[in-house]
Structures are given as C-alpha cells and as structure tokens.
Amino acid sequence: MEMPVVEVRKHGVWLLAKNVDQYIHRLLVEEDANNSHETNGELFHASSEAGKKLYRMGDFADSQIANIDVYLLKKVGLFPDVLERKIMRHFEEGDDVSALVTGEFYTKKDLFPGFGRPFVFNAEVLLKVGRNSEAKDAARVALKSPWWTLGCKYEEVARIAQWEDEQIEYIKERVTEEGRNEDLKKGKAPAQVALDEAAFLLDLASVEGTWADSLERIAECYKEAGLNDIARFILYND
Incomplete structure (x- = not known):
C-alpha cells in the first residue's frame, strides 16, 4: 500500500x-x-x-x-497546493469557468481519497462566484471526512456548511464511557468501538490543536483494536 x-x-x-x-x-x-x-x-x-x-x-x-x-x-x-494555485491563477486571469471546472476536478474521489481538503477548497471557490448553496453542500461533504484532513480550522468549514457546535458536542459524547457502553449495547464489536473512539479523538484534537494531550489514549484505542504496531508508531518519539 x-x-x-x-x-x-x-x-x-x-x-x-x-x-x-x-x-x-x-x-x-x-x-x-x-x-x-x-x-x-x-x-x-x-x-x-x-x-x-x-x-x-x-x-x-x-x-x-x-x-x-x-x-x-x-x-x-497531482499535488493539492499546485492545483489550488492553478485555480487561483484562473481567477486572477478572469476565467471563472476554468476555476470552477478545476475546483470540481480537484474533488474527484480517486485523486486524494480520505482527505477533506479538496472539498473545502471547492467550497471556497463556489463562494467566490456566489454559488452559496453549492458551497454549503461542498463544505458538508468535507466535514464527513476526518476533520484533521481539512487543511484549515474546523470552524472555517463549519461556517460555510452553516453548522453550529452540535457535531463537536456529539463527538464529545461518543468518547465518554457512557458513549462507548452505548455502542457496545448496540452490538458493535469492541475493536470497532475502540477504532471509532480513536477517530473521534483525532477529530477533537484537530479542533482544539491539542494533539499531545490525546496521543496516549489514541494509542490505547489502537491497542484495544489489536493494532499494536500503529499504537507503537503513534507513541514513537525520536
């Protein structure tokens, strides 16, 4: 891989x-x-x-x-920063159509899978030409990706998506002991519950910029899921 x-x-x-x-x-x-x-x-x-x-x-x-x-x-x-510069050059040259086409191309799912950044930038492109409704949709797609792949502050994207803080509060609830037990009662496998918690913690850390505070717990989650090599890698400090 x-x-x-x-x-x-x-x-x-x-x-x-x-x-x-x-x-x-x-x-x-x-x-x-x-x-x-x-x-x-x-x-x-x-x-x-x-x-x-x-x-x-x-x-x-x-x-x-x-x-x-x-x-x-x-x-x-293809590189994200190079594509973004290309789009901005189109705007500088007054070619909004090419900027929109390239922005849409940037979001193709096979180009940068798993990353929310292309959708964030496309939302900004759409806002720039006054297509606010489409920009909102693009931002919401971006927020379905891990928040640590947005390439900017969560709040900037949430503002375009017209989201309040309910998503953050929801995730904070999911990483509590009560949230874990609720998932287990629903029949979710313990390993999957642990992986979900790790993903939630990463999202929260990206919002608050507090990676170091979450490292140990995230590593524990991966250990609980049987991914010991990843846990060791996370805690590795040269």
Missing part, C-alpha cells in the same frame, strides 16, 4: 504527495528548476540511484515548459 507524505500542522495534516517517490520527484524538479548554486544538486546526489530513476537533471529546462507548476502536473503528479 502506498503511504502518503504529509506535514503535521496545528489543526491537522497537509498532504504533500500521494507517495514517497512522487514527493522525491517533486523535490528534485524544484531543486533543478531553481538552479540553486547553494545546494549544488545536494538533493539529487543524496537521492542516489532512487533519484536517478525518477528524474534526470536538466529535464525541466529541456521541456521548455515555463511554469514549474505546469511541469509538475504534467510530468510528476
């Missing part, structure tokens, strides 16, 4: 690339495009044979593509 590369931020994670190779490929292109004498190709040399399989130094210049974002999308892969 391919592992996405993410950056941890206060209110969640930001998707940098869909896999490690794609991320390395992008870094090598950017280093080459910047033609930095300071780095002297340090990343390319550090990547060794793996880097040579992904990119040949000079390919960006040889392509005669003037814009590095265009090169990345054509030759490397």
Whole structure:
C-alpha cells in the first residue's frame, strides 16, 4: 500500500504527495528548476540511484515548459497546493469557468481519497462566484471526512456548511464511557468501538490543536483494536 507524505500542522495534516517517490520527484524538479548554486544538486546526489530513476537533471529546462507548476502536473503528479494555485491563477486571469471546472476536478474521489481538503477548497471557490448553496453542500461533504484532513480550522468549514457546535458536542459524547457502553449495547464489536473512539479523538484534537494531550489514549484505542504496531508508531518519539 502506498503511504502518503504529509506535514503535521496545528489543526491537522497537509498532504504533500500521494507517495514517497512522487514527493522525491517533486523535490528534485524544484531543486533543478531553481538552479540553486547553494545546494549544488545536494538533493539529487543524496537521492542516489532512487533519484536517478525518477528524474534526470536538466529535464525541466529541456521541456521548455515555463511554469514549474505546469511541469509538475504534467510530468510528476497531482499535488493539492499546485492545483489550488492553478485555480487561483484562473481567477486572477478572469476565467471563472476554468476555476470552477478545476475546483470540481480537484474533488474527484480517486485523486486524494480520505482527505477533506479538496472539498473545502471547492467550497471556497463556489463562494467566490456566489454559488452559496453549492458551497454549503461542498463544505458538508468535507466535514464527513476526518476533520484533521481539512487543511484549515474546523470552524472555517463549519461556517460555510452553516453548522453550529452540535457535531463537536456529539463527538464529545461518543468518547465518554457512557458513549462507548452505548455502542457496545448496540452490538458493535469492541475493536470497532475502540477504532471509532480513536477517530473521534483525532477529530477533537484537530479542533482544539491539542494533539499531545490525546496521543496516549489514541494509542490505547489502537491497542484495544489489536493494532499494536500503529499504537507503537503513534507513541514513537525520536
């Protein structure tokens, strides 16, 4: 299974690339495009044979593509930040139709599965052109994803979705002992109850920006679900 590369931020994670190779490929292109004498190709040399399989130094210049974002999308892969810049450029050029089309494309379920960010940005795009009802729907779709994948504060998305705090209160109830017992009484498997609690805790941590406060309990949940390797990984501290 391919592992996405993410950056941890206060209110969640930001998707940098869909896999490690794609991320390395992008870094090598950017280093080459910047033609930095300071780095002297340090990343390319550090990547060794793996880097040579992904990119040949000079390919960006040889392509005669003037814009590095265009090169990345054509030759490397799709990246959230690059797509978002592309959409904003369409707006700057007065091309609202292309911005809307690209915003809709960004939300295709097979592009960035599991991440709510594309729907958040699409909601913002729709708001920008006055399509408030559609923006509300897009924001509500985003909030069905883990809140730590929204790429911004939960409150910003909830405002577009026209949600109050009832969802937060509901989740707070689910992680109580009473909430767990209620799920067990309904016949839900203990392992699934533990996994649900871990997911709820992650959502709450993204709202409050308090990851460290929840780590131990989240790790315990994964242990209860029999996922000991994930529990150890969560608690790992270099």
